[in-house]
Amino acid sequence: MNSIVELAVSLAGATLLTLLGLFVELQSMLRFTAGELKTAAWFGLLGLLFLYAGIYLLGYERVVRTVLTPTE
Numbered sequence: 075m076n077s078i079v080e081l082a083v084s085l086a087g088a089t090l091l092t093l094l095g096l097f098v099e100l101q102s103m104l105r106f107t108a109g110e111l112k113t114a115a116w117f118g119l120l121g122l123l124f125l126y127a128g129i130y131l132l133g134y135e136r137v138v139r140t141v142l143t144p145t146e
Contacts, residue, residue, distance in 0.1 A: 088132035088133035090128070091128030092129055094128070095123075096121070097121075099117070099118065101121075102115075
């Protein structure tokens with residue numbers, strides 16, 4: 075039961091970080107089109123960091139590997 079709760083929390087965290095990363099990337103594109111290049115670059119790097127943490131670190135490393143690992 076404890077494993078299911080940890081998996082659910084990891085999945086929720088991965089989803090939240092991924093959505094936050096997408097939102098920040100959208101802000102980056104909006105800043106870029108407005109001509110604010112330094113702010114757009116900062117938002118772009120921050121968005122990539124959130125996407126990396128959400129998709130790879132939590133999503134793949136924890137959730138996918140936990141689901142695909144056979145239990146004995």
